[in-house]
Amino acid sequence: MSQSSYVDSMTPTRLPGQVRAWASSNSALVAMLLLFAFFGLTSQTFLLPNNIFNIFRQMSVVAVLGIGMTLVILIGGIDLSVGSSLFMAAGISALLLRDGSTAPVAILVGLVAATLVGLLNGLLVEGAGISPVIATLGTLIGARGLALVLMDNAQIRVTDPFFDTIAVTRTPGIEALNIPGIPLIAIIVFVLYIITALLMRHTIYGRMVYAIGGNQTAARLSGIPVKRIKILTYTLCGFYAGIAGMLIAASTGVISPNLGSGSEFYTIAAVVLGGTRLTGGIGRVEKTIIGAFILFMTLNWMTIRRIPTEWQQAATGLLVLAAILIDRLAQRGRAS
Known part of the structure; x- marks a missing residue:
């Protein structure tokens, strides 16, 4: 049998395996395409261009928060x-604008x-050895409380031509x-993703x-400054939260006392649905x-479809659990 005929005879049997391998490594993309098709077939308005752009607008803040969260995870x-970092950044900027500051100063x-909150998180986790959950729960409460004091627990309008x-x-x-x-x-969101993806793929930091994330002990033994990199990563997460705060200040035009509340959970959900493993080391921005x-x-x-909000929250939780379960099953399949 000639080499070409041998390859031709093997291709059909190898193709299903290649497709399965591609689908396994791109499960988030496959799930997105399947859900997109299902939603489009079951709703007359879902596929309208205005609705699609509305989805992009709604997800923009969580998407930016998700960049920093992915790095930390x-x-x-x-x-x-x-x-809370998002809220603090937006609130402080709105206060400065109200008091006559220019937009660049307020944004800076x-x-x-927000970046300082991220730095504090890194110092608490790596310097003081506090659990990430406990440390960031403390700054969640503290940052929001401080921002509320500065804002006098009142709503502030963002009235600036730049925003x-x-x-x-x-x-x-x-x-037409x-x-x-x-x-x-x-x-802006897509540009941030491109920059961060390049940072993670083509720099020593990435x-x-x-x-x-893969093996902290081995990383330390190989000479990687683990503490400094982890502190830097928490600091970057705070910086991205600050950018998200600027975007939400621009898009809503109002900084209310409950702004950003609960967004951390939607952010974690987005990261998990994107395939980043909560144990660290595996995932893509x-x-x-x-x-x-x-x-x-x-x-x-x-x-x-006019599904009540409480059912939407329940469905979100189930969606995240399903993503984690699928990831675990895929791990077992690769291990076997």
Whole structure:
């Protein structure tokens, strides 16, 4: 038998295995496509361009929070304070704008405040040896409490041309097809994902993060400065929370006392749905945006179907549990 005929005869039998391997390594993408098709077939309005862009707008804040959360989970940690960091950044910026500061100054101070919360988390976890859950739960409460004191527990409006521009700017749409332009906020989110994905794939920092998450002891023995990298990662998570705070300040125009409350749980859900393993070491930042889209696409469809909020929350929990179960089963399959 010639070499070409041998290869041709083997291809059909190898193809199903290759497809299964691809589907296993891209389970989040497969789930997104299947759910997208199902929701489109069961709702007349789901596939409308305006609704799709509405999903992107709704998921933007959690998607940005998810970048930092993915990094922290990759090193084997967790950050429950991202919602409070977001709130603090947005609240401080709104206060400064109200008192006459320029937008660049207000944004810079807000970002610094959220980044400092992230730095504090890193120092508490790595410097003081406190459990990540306990440490970040403490900063969740503390950061929100401090922001509420500064805001006098009152609602603050964001009235600034720069923030208004971020909220309303879109790319040109296609009027003939009734397709609206892409919101600037969505573009900012995608740019952040591209930058962070490149950071994780092509820099020493990214390689060290995966090494620490895979085996912290081995990483330390190989000379990786584990403590410094973990503190830096928590600091970056705070920085991304600050960016999310700026985006939500622009998109809503109002900083209310409950802003960002509970967003940490939706963020963790998006990260898990994207395939990042909660034990650390395995996951991709770029897949977290797929997880965020799965989550908010599902919530959007349930809203269209007029499913009560409490059932939406229950479905979100089941979705996350299903993602974890599928990941565990895939691990066992690869091990066997």
